[in-house]
């Protein structure tokens with residue numbers, strides 16, 4: 476059996492740049508896989524089903540919840556978003572790290588279920604910049620942007636629930652910081668001792 480991979484939970488307010496930073500991180504061919512989320516939100520122009528999200532109806536999503544097939548899910552600004560469980564478990568069992576990009580309520584659910592996950596919060600340098608990014612992205616109406624900003628303030632208040640906070644001032648720098656955190660997490664003493672239990676177990680032997 477390969478050693479189980481790490482579950483990396485990357486979260487932060489809408490518009491902070493999670494998707495942009497994630498794309499930069501994945502350019503470097505790291506040993507982790509991205510878990511594609513499921514949502515009931517309408518598909519945006521250019522988004523591909525199965526790549527950006529699995530786009531589903533509310534009925535289909537609620538059926539997955541009923542069957543216990545979601546690791547976590549949340550209702551966010553009127554739509555469901557969630558992480559299908561099967562892919563995550565299968566990939567972790569293969570020994571690969573899994574990267575989730577999710578909002579804060581979902582991240583807190585994962586923390587309850589997988590306390591040894593790595594919880595990274597991406598924060599904007601300030602709130603005006605965050606609004607500027609949401610407006611500049613051009614994907615949401617003024618009303619949706621106001622709702623997302625309201626949510627963002629609640630989410631930033633919950634930053635203290637995370638293990639790490641990374642400021643997204645510059646995409647390249649933020650991506651480098653996240654990669655370093657993940658690398659260091661692999662060398663945390665509890666993880667290394669678990670990996671090398673075959674050696675630790677022999678310490679009392681006369682070798």
Ligand SMILES: Nc1ncnc2c1ncn2[C@@H]1O[C@H](COP(=O)(O)OP(=O)(O)OP(=O)(O)O)[C@@H](O)[C@H]1O
Nearest residue numbers: 488489490491492493494495608612643644645646
């Ligand atoms: N460091 C940065 N400096 C300036 N602009 C940025 C930076 N990072 C991301 N952006 C821009 O901010 C906008 C929002 O980024 P992105 O869509 O990646 O955010 P997100 O956190 O994934 O949002 P959501 O959670 O809603 O999917 C995009 O237009 C992106 O180009």
Ligand SMILES: Nc1nc2c(ncn2[C@@H]2O[C@H](COP(=O)(O)O)[C@@H](O)[C@H]2O)c(=O)[nH]1
Nearest residue numbers: 489512513548549556557558576577578581
């Ligand atoms: N709890 C979850 N949140 C998720 C998931 N996938 C994405 N998200 C977050 O939802 C908001 C809105 O996303 P958008 O694509 O409509 O802008 C954002 O914060 C995403 O990170 C998920 O599986 N679970």
